[in-house]
Amino acid sequence: MSTLIALIIVLAVLMTIVGGETGIRSFFSVLINTLLLILVAMLISWGINIAIITLIFIPLKLATIIYLGTHDYVVAKNSFISAFIVCLLVSLLILGCEWLAQAAGLGPEAGEVLVGLSQMPGLSYPMIAVTVAIFSTLGAIAEAAVAMSSGLLEIKKHHPEITRKELEASGTSIGNDVLGTAMNTILFGMFGSFLSLFLWYFRLGYTFGEIVNEKLFVNEALIILYSLIGVLLTVPFSTFLLARGMSNENEVNNEDRKSNSN
Known part of the structure; x- marks a missing residue:
């Protein structure tokens, strides 16, 4: 084993x-x-066309993360909708930033590993960079959506008659905590995975300008920024959709109770 x-x-x-x-x-x-x-x-x-693959697998991955991680259908549905919309918005941002950054492809650090191999495999490095960035942000966006849904679901269970405004206020409080933990997780994940590369930069005497223009660092830094922006958009958007969905469900349940009592 x-x-x-x-x-x-x-x-x-x-x-x-x-x-x-x-x-x-x-x-x-x-x-x-x-x-x-x-x-x-x-x-x-x-x-196969990279753009088509990306568009197909974004909802598949979000559905897998959210629907298997949440046991309430209404919450899962609203979380999926909010996460999917945020992913589309972040994808547009990624397309623009990747075009401006021009950081796709292999850096000079991969030279020794690729000696004797072709660095032109017939694939679009810019589109691969876009796909990698989108998939890297999916986890953070889905995690924020599930965290919001789980918190609001517990509040709804303990307070079934809670109003929409109270749910939105509670979601805002939960969102502040989610933002803090999510951002720390993303940042420390970056520094943890790139610590050896940072040490290598300093031991080789890279200047600050060389570091911020180095492909590996730029790609990783951009992914971190995309993830942070995605989380920032997910928290308020998820709060709005979840609070609306839960309040609508309460109204339907109340109407059913009244009709049954009559």
Whole structure:
């Protein structure tokens, strides 16, 4: 048994113990998303249009993350809608920024690894960079949408008669906490994954101008900014849609109760 398989088994057991049924569904969500990413890479390598692949797999990945991570259909539906709309908006931003940055492709650091190999595989590096950036932001956007939905769902359970304005106020309070934790997670994730590269930059005497114009650093920094912007847009948009959906559901339930009592 390899270390990877052992860790996957440990992860599955812990998620089952801690989360129960939801933990099992979340574990399968991780596996399905991993398989989807592998499938995306295979389809791109086979020469299928990258833009079409990206448009198809954005809703697939969001549906996998949100619907398997939330056990309330109304909340999952509103979370999916808000996350999908935010992803489309962020995708437009990514297209513009990637065109301005011109940072797609391989940097000089990959020279020794690619010695003897062709660096012109017949694929569009700019479109690959756009796809990587979009998929990198999906996790942060979906996580923020699910966090908002889970918090508002618990509030609704404990206070079934809560009004829409009260839900929006509660969502704003939850959103402030979600923003803080999500941004710290994204930033520390970047520094954690790029610590060795930063050390390499400093040991080789890179100037500040060389670092901020280096392809690897620029691509990673742009992805971090895209993710932060996506989270910033997701929190208020999810709060609005979720509060509206929950209040509408309350109104329907109240009408049903009145009709049944009559």
